[in-house]
Amino acid sequence: MSREVKIGKVSIGNNKIPVVQTMTNVDTADGVLLLKEIQRLSSAGAEIIRASVNTEDALKGFAYACRNTDVPLVADIHFDYQLAIGAAKAGAAKIRINPGNIGSQERVKEVVSACRDYGAAIRVGVNKGSLDVDLVEKYGKTPEAIVESAMRQVERIERYGFTDLVISVKSSDVSETVESYRLLSKSTDYPLHLGVTEAGGGDLALIKSSIGIGSLLLSGIGDTIRVSLSDDPISEVYAAKNILRALGIDKNFVNVISCPTCARTSIDVIGLAERIRKATINVNKPLKVAIMGCVVNGLGEGEDADIGVAGGKDKSVIFSKGVKIATIDNADIEKTILELINERI
Ligand code: SF4
Numbered sequence: 001m002s003r004e005v006k007i008g009k010v011s012i013g014n015n016k017i018p019v020v021q022t023m024t025n026v027d028t029a030d031g032v033l034l035l036k037e038i039q040r041l042s043s044a045g046a047e048i049i050r051a052s053v054n055t056e057d058a059l060k061g062f063a064y065a066c067r068n069t070d071v072p073l074v075a076d077i078h079f080d081y082q083l084a085i086g087a088a089k090a091g092a093a094k095i096r097i098n099p100g101n102i103g104s105q106e107r108v109k110e111v112v113s114a115c116r117d118y119g120a121a122i123r124v125g126v127n128k129g130s131l132d133v134d135l136v137e138k139y140g141k142t143p144e145a146i147v148e149s150a151m152r153q154v155e156r157i158e159r160y161g162f163t164d165l166v167i168s169v170k171s172s173d174v175s176e177t178v179e180s181y182r183l184l185s186k187s188t189d190y191p192l193h194l195g196v197t198e199a200g201g202g203d204l205a206l207i208k209s210s211i212g213i214g215s216l217l218l219s220g221i222g223d224t225i226r227v228s229l230s231d232d233p234i235s236e237v238y239a240a241k242n243i244l245r246a247l248g249i250d251k252n253f254v255n256v257i258s259c260p261t262c263a264r265t266s267i268d269v270i271g272l273a274e275r276i277r278k279a280t281i282n283v284n285k286p287l288k289v290a291i292m293g294c295v296v297n298g299l300g301e302g303e304d305a306d307i308g309v310a311g312g313k314d315k316s317v318i319f320s321k322g323v324k325i326a327t328i329d330n331a332d333i334e335k336t337i338l339e340l341i342n343e344r345i
Pocket of ligand 1 (some may be wrong): 292
């Protein structure tokens with residue numbers, strides 16, 4: 001179990017439900033636009049949001065957003081330690097750095113000191129592109145090298161007594177990501193931020209993240225997650241939430257299950273399932289709804305559903321926990337199911 005670390009108003013670690021993160025892709029220098037984007041992503045379910053702070057102007061935009069939201073914001077910093085210090089002063093809840101590319105130990109010390117003074121945590125993010133040469137010589141570009149490199153960077157911060165740390169060792173390769181995090185979790189109890197980086201877009205990217213993040217979460221590893229997609233960041237948020245739901249970690253939603261359809265299917269299973277899923281997407285209540293295409297298998301397969309329909313030629317059976325409660329015209333299925341959901345929420 002990882003220790004607890006506070007990222008602004010959000011606590012992570014200590015067996016809490018993994019927190020959904022994403023990253024903005026608008027110009028950070030445009031503070032008004034950045035804030036709008038943060039509000040949009042937060043409404044969709046992002047609990048911690050990261051933005052690149054790569055210039056002085058970006059720092060100003062980031063500071064504006066920090067002043068106007070209580071969503072914990074993470075400043076993503078590469079190379080420029082002054083920007084890291086500025087972001088901590090501006091109200092960043094966390095600074096994401098790789099101490100290896102910040103420069104001298106004196107600079108790392110100054111960044112740590114600012115983070116302590118202004119209450120920012122630090123995420124040490126290490127990947128294959130930024131490994132220490134001696135570790136590459138010792139291990140090659142392997143999970144062992146990635147993990148030892150990360151722990152070496154962590155030690156550069158810990159020596160000042162600073163322990164509000166999160167670590168990530170993302171890779172674009174699913175197996176390597178999983179292996180690195182498994183190894184890392186044996187070396188530390190700091191919270192771990194999970195992700196398969198540069199996963200790409202479309203279904204394959206979703207599958208990479210689902211397998212990579214999902215298998216780690218199933219092993220009890222991971223405290224925050226980001227699904228990296230070449231897409232609108234809101235898709236990352238939905239995907240992360242769906243991973244938590246698919247794993248049964250987040251149960252607080254309407255879980256619409258439906259049969260795959262076959263020649264026995266008597267009703268529009270595909271359309272009904274999609275419409276009911278969309279109509280209940282924002283309902284935070286643990287309910288299972290089954291849309292099954294026939295009475296032959298439908299009742300049995302949906303027997304643990306709170307509400308279900310098993311399709312018939314003109315009329316269908318509405319059931320609850322495998323027990324028939326009504327027979328209705330097929331034209332009334334959608335309305336009836338939505339009414340039954342509404343009665344329970
Ligand atoms: S529940 Fe019925 S209609 Fe649906 S796939 Fe199974 S047998 Fe086919």
